[in-house]
Amino acid sequence: AQSVTQLDSQVPVFEEAPVELRCNYSSSVSVYLFWYVQYPNQGLQLLLKYLSGSTLVKGINGFEAEFNKSQTSFHLRKPSVHISDTAEYFCAVRTLGGNQGGKLIFGQGTELSVKP
Template sequence: AQSVTQLDSQVPVFEEAPVELRCNYSSSVSVYLFWYVQYPNQGLQLLLKYLSGSTLVESINGFEAEFNKSQTSFHLRKPSVHISDTAEYFCAVSEGLTGGGNKLTFGTGTQLKVEL
């Protein structure tokens, strides 16, 4: 069975500083990996995803994540955060099995708090 670990429940950071949110997964098969973001009082939105090909994937608002198969990690990074990046971030994994469901397994989330 697949599982996702987000070790940091909260990450405080000053505006314009770099940040890394860590995500490790376990699975016995090939996986698809996702990062979702949840702004206050909203549902989750997809931030970026890794399906295949280049191990470095980017979002339109400056976040990037790198798939590392040997370390089973998919850490999220941003070189310079903005106050508007304050949100909760969830890492998720799909085992990519065909057939019914397409289930995702989510981590417990990391609350990113950007301070002035």
């Protein structure tokens, strides 16, 4: 069965510092990968997605992620964070085919806290 692990439940960082939020997945078949952001009391908003092609994916708000098939990882990065980036971030996986084809599974979430 597919699974997603976000390795850090909380990441505190100072404003303008770089940040990396880690995500590893497990699947026996090919996958689509996503990062979502959830601001307080709001729904989830797509930051970026990997479907195929270039393994470096750029998203909104200056975020990017790199798909690494050999390490089954999809880490999210931003070179310089702002206070407004404070939010919960979710990594998600959708498998292509297999007995769980199409199911969109989320990691446990990483709380990014940007301090002035």
